[in-house]
Each structure stands twice: as structure tokens, then as C-alpha cells.
Amino acid sequence: MTPLLSAHGITVRYGSLAALDGVDLRIMPGQRHALIGPNGAGKTTLLDVLGGRTRAGGGRVLLAGRDVTRLGPAARARRGIGRIHQRPAVWSTLTVRENVLVAALPRAVRPGRWHPSARRRAAARTADALLARVGLAGIAGVPAGHLAHGQRRQVEIAMGLAGRPRLLLLDEPAAGLSAVEVGWLTEFLRTLPRAVAVLLVEHRLDLVYALCDTVTVLRDGRTLATGTPAQIRASGPVREAYAEGVA
Numbered sequence: 140m141t142p143l144l145s146a147h148g149i150t151v152r153y154g155s156l157a158a159l160d161g162v163d164l165r166i167m168p169g170q171r172h173a174l175i176g177p178n179g180a181g182k183t184t185l186l187d188v189l190g191g192r193t194r195a196g197g198g199r200v201l202l203a204g205r206d207v208t209r210l211g212p213a214a215r216a217r218r219g220i221g222r223i224h225q226r227p228a229v230w231s232t233l234t235v236r237e238n239v240l241v242a243a244l245p246r247a248v249r250p251g252r253w254h255p256s257a258r259r260r261a262a263a264r265t266a267d268a269l270l271a272r273v274g275l276a277g278i279a280g281v282p283a284g285h286l287a288h289g290q291r292r293q294v295e296i297a298m299g300l301a302g303r304p305r306l307l308l309l310d311e312p313a314a315g316l317s318a319v320e321v322g323w324l325t326e327f328l329r330t331l332p333r334a335v336a337v338l339l340v341e342h343r344l345d346l347v348y349a350l351c352d353t354v355t356v357l358r359d360g361r362t363l364a365t366g367t368p369a370q371i372r373a374s375g376p377v378r379e380a381y382a383e384g385v386a
């Protein structure tokens with residue numbers, strides 16, 4: 140089976156620092172893949188390279204076998220890579236619904252449905268369905284800037300899904316959430332349709348092990364190990380490198 144995403148020899152340098160040094164990564168369709176490692180390991184940098192926000196100095200990124208190395212974030216989003224940022228990236232002055240609507244518009248085009256009003260209607264249906272799914276329908280008219288952090292995270296997740304991604308890149312989605320909100324997030328991601336593959340950067344290993352079938356450990360810009368959660372838990376070098384306790 141062709142991998143949904145494969146990255147080969149990804150290298151990013153900042154001066155003399157190699158943030159990423161020849162990293163390979165393969166994600167199969169529908170896979171739940173976690174990226175863990177100590178602070179500064181290169182996790183966010185790798186998400187930035189895969190999402191097109193950072194141009195790698197070396198290496199290639201293929202999406203379903205097609206080379207997307209030179210494409211920027213918008214072009215990659217159109218090809219099915221969605222991104223959830225460490226700090227929720229929402230438009231504060233737009234309402235919750237408008238935020239999701241804006242995210243849904245670029246993909247709300249089907250053959251024969253090119254007319255702008257048809258496109259807006261399709262995007263509105265997508266947005267309303269997603270708002271119901273993430274539990275924000277009741278506050279759809281509230282400006283996103285008025286929301287608490289956890290609700291902004293929900294808006295961003297709806298925005299990420301509005302682009303109908305085949306791969307969702309999530310950068311520490313549980314950061315700053317309450318225990319109840321983490322519970323909601325875990326259940327939401329667990330029940331996400333397998334049409335969407337997930338690459339999750341997360342320090343909370345309980346969340347990683349609850350959601351992911353494959354784990355890659357980065358350290359100092361290099362891949363230390365890739366395996367199932369059980370393999371990663373049992374790996375001596377990984378336990379040493381990831382001092383928070385992989386067991």
C-alpha cells in the first residue's frame with residue numbers, strides 16, 4: 140500500500156544547530172501516529188516541514204506518492220494536510236461559525252457546483268455539521284476572541300476538519316486544557332473516522348498511548364525509534380532519552 144505521507148532525509152538547520160538531521164517518517168492511510176521526544180527534539184519543526192510552513196534544507200515530502208516538497212501551506216491544505224497549532228489559531232473578530240466557514244470554503248467545490256452561492260451553501264452545511272460535532276453549535280454566533288482557551292481549541296479542530304484533510308497534524312492539542320477538556324479531546328480523536336490519519340505531537344503519554352498505534356521518538360533532530368506503544372515502552376534507550384518516563 141502506498142503510504143499516505145512519506146518524508147525522507149528531512150534536514151533543517153538554524154545556523155550551526157541541526158533542528159532536524161535526516162529524519163524519515165512514514166504514515167499509512169488512517170494511521171494514528173505519535174511523535175514524542177524531549178523539549179527541543181525537533182517535533183514542531185517536523186510538523187512545520189510536513190505542513191509546508193518551514194522549507195527543509197534537505198529531503199523530500201511525498202503525499203500519496205506525489206512530491207509536495209516545494210508546495211506551501213495553502214497548497215498542501217488543498218491536497219489534504221490539515222494542521223492544529225500549539226496555540227489555537229482562530230480569527231478573534233469573526234464568530235465561531237464564520238471561522239469554520241472560512242476554513243470550509245476552499246474545499247467546498249465539487250464538479251458542477253462551481254457557482255459561488257452553491258459553494259457558500261456547501262461550506263455552510265459543512266461548518267454547521269462540524270460545529271454540532273464538536274459541541275459548539277450553541278455558541279456559533281459568539282466572536283472567537285471571547286472564548287476560553289479550551290473552546291478556541293475546539294474551534295480550531297473544527298477548522299482543521301473543515302478542509303476535509305486526509306492527514307491531520309496536531310501539535311500538543313491537550314496543552315492548557317482542563318481534565319474534562321482532555322477527556323473530551325481524547326474521545327473526539329478516538330472516534331475520528333479512519334478516513335483521516337493523525338500525526339500527534341504530545342508530551343502527555345497517557346493520551347499518546349490511548350490514541351496511537353505507532354510512536355516515533357525524536358531526540359536532537361534524529362529518529363531514535365519507531366514502533367508500537369509496547370515496543371517504545373520496552374525500549375531502554377528511549378526510556379533514557381525521554382526522561383518523563385515512557386513506561
Ligand SMILES: Nc1ncnc2c1ncn2[C@@H]1O[C@H](COP(=O)(O)OP(=O)(O)OP(=O)(O)O)[C@@H](O)[C@H]1O
Nearest residue numbers: 153156157158176177178179180181182183184185
Ligand atoms: N526559528 C528558529 N530559529 C532558531 N532555532 C529554532 C527555530 N525553531 C526551532 N529552533 C530550534 O530547533 C530545535 C527544535 O525545536 P522544536 O520546536 O522543533 O522542538 P520540539 O521538539 O517541538 O520542542 P518542544 O517539545 O519544546 O515544543 C530547538 O533547539 C529550537 O530551539
